[in-house]
Amino acid sequence: MYGYNGRYLRINLKTKEIKVEALDLDVANKFIGGRGLGTKFMMDEVDPKVDALSPENKLMIVTGALTGTPTPTGGRYMVVTKSPLTGTIASSNSGGFFGAELKSAGYDMVIFEDQSEEPVYLNIVDDQVELKSAEHLWGKLVGEATDLLQAEHGAKAKVLAIGPGGENLSLIAAVMNDKDRAAGRSGVGAVMGSKNLKAVVVKGSNKVGIKDEEALKAVFKESMQKIRENGVTGQGLPTYGTAVLVNIINENGVYPYKNFQAAVDENADDISGESLKDKYLVKNTACYRCPIACGRWCSVDGVEMAGPEYETLWAFGSDCGISDLKEVIKANHWCNELGLDTISTGTTLAAAMELRQLDLVKAEEIEGEPLEFGNPKSIVEWTKKLAYRDGFGDKLAVGSYRLAEMYGRPDLSMSVKKQELPAYDPRGIQGQGLQYATSNRGGCHVRGYLISPEILGLPEKLDRFSLEGKAFWAKIFQDLTASIDSLGLCLFTSFALGAEDYAKLLNAVAGTEHTAESILEAGDRVWNIEKLFNLEAGISPNEDTLPKRLLEEGIPEGPSKGWVTKLDELLPEYYALRGWTAEGIPTDEKLEALGLKTAALGLS
Ligand code: SF4
Numbered sequence: 001m002y003g004y005n006g007r008y009l010r011i012n013l014k015t016k017e018i019k020v021e022a023l024d025l026d027v028a029n030k031f032i033g034g035r036g037l038g039t040k041f042m043m044d045e046v047d048p049k050v051d052a053l054s055p056e057n058k059l060m061i062v063t064g065a066l067t068g069t070p071t072p073t074g075g076r077y078m079v080v081t082k083s084p085l086t087g088t089i090a091s092s093n094s095g096g097f098f099g100a101e102l103k104s105a106g107y108d109m110v111i112f113e114d115q116s117e118e119p120v121y122l123n124i125v126d127d128q129v130e131l132k133s134a135e136h137l138w139g140k141l142v143g144e145a146t147d148l149l150q151a152e153h154g155a156k157a158k159v160l161a162i163g164p165g166g167e168n169l170s171l172i173a174a175v176m177n178d179k180d181r182a183a184g185r186s187g188v189g190a191v192m193g194s195k196n197l198k199a200v201v202v203k204g205s206n207k208v209g210i211k212d213e214e215a216l217k218a219v220f221k222e223s224m225q226k227i228r229e230n231g232v233t234g235q236g237l238p239t240y241g242t243a244v245l246v247n248i249i250n251e252n253g254v255y256p257y258k259n260f261q262a263a264v265d266e267n268a269d270d271i272s273g274e275s276l277k278d279k280y281l282v283k284n285t286a287c288y289r290c291p292i293a294c295g296r297w298c299s300v301d302g303v304e305m306a307g308p309e310y311e312t313l314w315a316f317g318s319d320c321g322i323s324d325l326k327e328v329i330k331a332n333h334w335c336n337e338l339g340l341d342t343i344s345t346g347t348t349l350a351a352a353m354e355l356r357q358l359d360l361v362k363a364e365e366i367e368g369e370p371l372e373f374g375n376p377k378s379i380v381e382w383t384k385k386l387a388y389r390d391g392f393g394d395k396l397a398v399g400s401y402r403l404a405e406m407y408g409r410p411d412l413s414m415s416v417k418k419q420e421l422p423a424y425d426p427r428g429i430q431g432q433g434l435q436y437a438t439s440n441r442g443g444c445h446v447r448g449y450l451i452s453p454e455i456l457g458l459p460e461k462l463d464r465f466s467l468e469g470k471a472f473w474a475k476i477f478q479d480l481t482a483s484i485d486s487l488g489l490c491l492f493t494s495f496a497l498g499a500e501d502y503a504k505l506l507n508a509v510a511g512t513e514h515t516a517e518s519i520l521e522a523g524d525r526v527w528n529i530e531k532l533f534n535l536e537a538g539i540s541p542n543e544d545t546l547p548k549r550l551l552e553e554g555i556p557e558g559p560s561k562g563w564v565t566k567l568d569e570l571l572p573e574y575y576a577l578r579g580w581t582a583e584g585i586p587t588d589e590k591l592e593a594l595g596l597k598t599a600a601l602g603l604s
């Protein structure tokens with residue numbers, strides 16, 4: 001067996017039945033693991049219309065074909081389920097060491113079904129698999145729960161867990177692993193909480209089979225050289241982490257400020273990667289077999305903790321009109337401990353601040369630190385109240401769309417398909433706007449990172465204001481990303497590597513005969529099956545859109561002044577390139593070409 005273990009765990013949390021099932025390798029190869037494989041299983045086993053927090057939804061922890069192998073960054077896994085935030089397919093990616101350990105325990109995937117009546121966790125030590133009581137862990141922070149489980153099962157055990165955010169069913173709760181790595185987006189932590197599943201602990205002692213060790217050594221060497229020589233993966237990310245982007249994006253006038261009311265923050269440098277490095281950085285950290293080491297380990301007032309990513313610095317910083325870096329680092333730490341998505345948490349606070357600015361949320365509703373733009377003391381306090389659904393925190397816990405809707409202004413939620421947008425204003429980056437709107441899991445930058453060509457000039461520089469070629473690039477980036485997520489590698493490798501490199505890595509590991517074209521086709525297949533899931537779930541193609549502000553209000557000042565996203569002009573070409581109808585629905589011909597069953601779907 002090469003690349004895959006050829007088996008997975010199926011855990012029924014109600015009956016406590018634990019089964020080991022054989023993985024159909026033809027299916028695994030078709031979807032190359034991870035995100036694709038999980039979505040295929042969701043499509044086959046779960047009615048897309050189910051309530052995401054009901055027993056009928058399933059939670060799948062899925063590794064990729066390269067997870068746990070000696071490939072650069074080959075340690076990632078996906079949490080795949082139906083999202084309670086968006087109602088779409090959810091597939092949230094995480095690094096750290098948990099994914100590789102699960103693979104080395106001998107499983108490609110764990111499927112959790114139904115709900116337990118009492119808190120439990122799953123303990124895996126190779127072939128020994130058992131559900132155990134988590135009564136003593138329920139209510140604990142992620143760090144505390146991890147420490148307790150490692151005290152019980154050994155320091156080498158890798159732990160995936162939810163915090164109070166997931167336990168309290170916040171729709172923006174994350175699944176955490178290795179304490180501070182997050183499968184952050186789309187509320188996957190709430191699904192885990194709804195199942196009364198606190199944690200998964202794993203220890204493995206097997207090696208993943210490699211088909212051609214010599215070929216892998218050669219392609220590994222070649223890939224590592226490209227990663228080291230690339231300006232982003234060899235210098236920018238190791239030196240400043242993802243926060244290297246703060247000044248770059250701000251200087252382009254596409255750095256959202258105060259809930260996207262503007263796109264320049266004159267104090268951005270105070271929360272930049274450079275400031276983080278100068279004032280708080282202790283050392284870099286890296287996930288499994290990662291030569292890039294973009295992670296930040298920081299010290300704040302003598303206490304060491306994981307440092308924030310670019311998106312987090314922005315969400316709690318500029319999007320909330322805040323430039324107090326210390327408070328932003330603390331807010332990031334609390335999101336990790338409480339098990340919350342930092343992007344959705346920070347931006348939900350920003351939406352609440354605009355509702356306060358307009359006096360739609362009244363001062364008397366806010367018991368505690370004023371939830372107002374520019375108040376650095378508000379972010380840690382309200383992050384905690386959100387996780388515990390304390391007072392107004394109960395309204396924050398459902399994310400910005402539902403919050404803004406409660407006050408009659410859903411348009412003030414800067415979200416797509418109810419998931420909060422990240423830290424790039426698409427009005428000045430047209431391709432990114434198209435990508436946001438068409439993302440199958442709602443507002444997201446890592447479904448297709450058009451920032452790479454439109455701002456950073458990789459693999460080639462595109463005019464960020466032009467519409468020409470943007471539909472083509474959006475599709476290519478979306479398809480390639482779907483493949484990288486499925487393989488189990490880090491998206492950041494794509495600054496240096498291309499589809500051909502991924503094909504070579506996969507072929508050496510699994511003995512397949514992939515080409516650059518077939519890697520992109522696999523991504524296209526994943527994208528289409530995600531779209532099918534969403535359509536069957538009742539997500540209308542009309543939801544391929546952006547908040548009204550981004551379509552109608554020009555950026556008020558700065559280098560992108562006056563621009564809006566010209567989505568109406570971009571969508572028709574994008575749908576045509578996808579081989580979909582003008583309404584954005586996959587055609588039978590397209591699905592058949594990708595080997596996806598269409599008979600029962602009746603969509604086109
Ligand atoms: S580049 Fe950063 S996020 Fe990606 S695997 Fe390496 S350390 Fe983890």
